[in-house]
Amino acid sequence: MTTATHHEPAAIGHEAPHLEHFEDLEKQAHASRLxxxxxxxxxxxxxxxxxxLFASYQVVFPEAFRYSIHHNAKxxxxxxxxxxxxxxxxxxxxxxxLRGGRSKLAAWLVTATMALGFAFLGIKSIEYSRHFAEGIFPGGVGSFFQEHRGPGFPEFWTLYYGMTGLHAIHVTIGIGVLAFLLAGIVRGKLTHVNSHRLDIGAIYWHLxxxxxxxxxxxFYLA
Amino acid sequence: MSSVAFPRSVTWTGVALIALWLASFGLSFVDLGDAALVVALVIAAVKAVLVVAFFMELAYEPFPMKLALLSAAAMLAILIALMAADLVTRDTPPLLPYRAPAPQS
Incomplete structure (x- = not known):
């Protein structure tokens, strides 16, 4: 990477300075964030x-939910x-x-973010496999529910798998989005000039x- | 000034998030009774506001941008309020606690 890359819009390619239906890059960035x-x-x-749904079941089955939360992998x-x-x-x-023009640092930080995303999924899968070993499966299937027969147990654990699973899908998508943006930074197509594109991916990751x-x-504390 | 890459808002938000995470984890070992859920959710809400305001930078955006999230929050409030109204005004809960049938022998 040459030193001129950071400050020469021409090096960014067709993506800079802005798409033709926007007046300027600031308006384009604003539209993407909106x-x-x-x-x-x-x-x-x-x-x-x-x-x-979780809150309403918690009101109806307070005991089963309290027991299940204590049983969870805190x-x-x-x-x-x-x-x-x-x-x-x-x-x-x-x-x-990236906004400050430090592309290399930005690339490392995005890489670290993705690594932590993979770590999250790894820990999550250890957690799931522990619950599978305990006989807890979605829909009230498994030996755990033979020992804990009251209503509320299938509801808690099905919501546990459903909501944490939906969240894990979002983490996976987030890693993919960050990988795409990282490729842009490494190839010099995503720099301080159009750094709003990294903003969008970051905002999703924060959500x-x-x-x-x-x-x-x-699911784990209260 | 080029050596200063990160605004103080980002640094302090990060410090506050880690502190609140540890506080919430520590408090979970204290028996707070029914207040435990409320305390944990209040801490969660503070963390969420910090992330949305300073990491997602919504604090610096114009009002129309904030309106997107505010309208979602308003719709969610309506959903939860109506659901709570339903739950507390039912004569009999539709999902009765399980009563084991008397053993037949």
Missing amino acids: GMWIFLATEVLLFGGAFA LLGSLNTGVLLVSSIFVAAAVHA VDVIWIFLWPL
Whole structure:
């Protein structure tokens, strides 16, 4: 990479300075962020519906939910919270590094974010396999539900697999988005000139973190 | 100034998030009774606001941008309020606690 790459819009290719139907790059960046926020609003409603369902079952089956939360893998779930929080800090730092023209640092920070995303999925799969070994499967299937016959147990664990599984899908998509953006940074197509594109990916990654921030206390702590 | 890559808002948000994470984890070992869920959710809400405001930078965006998230929050509030109203006004819960049938012998 030559030293001139960072400050020469011509090196960015056809993506700079801005798409022709936008007046300038600032307006294009604003439009992309607004589009992302509208998408995130629909994500809030998707997960919000699931959270509402969880809350209503918790009111109806307080004992089964309390028992199941204590039974859950608290240490692994808490560790995963830390993993996602640190990944959010890394990707926020990456955005500012790229804006400041430090592409190499930004690339490393995005790589670290993705690595933590994989770590999250790894810990999650250890957690799932432990529950499978305990005879806990979605839909109230497994030996656990022979020993814990009351209603509320299938509801809790089905929501556990459903909501954490939906979240894990989002983490996976987030890693893919970051990989795409990382390729842009490494190839010099994504720099401080059009750094708003990294903003969009980072905002999505942060939303995935925010959802986990609420999943953690509900399924593991309280 | 080029050596200063990260605004202080990002640094301090990161520090606050880690501190709140540890606080929430520590408090989960304290028996707070029914307040435990409320305390954990309040801490979660503070963390979420920090991430949305300073990492997702919504604090610096114009109002129309904030409106997207606010409208989702409003719709969610309506959903939860109506659902709660339904739950507390039912004469009999539709999903009764399980009663084991008397053993037949």
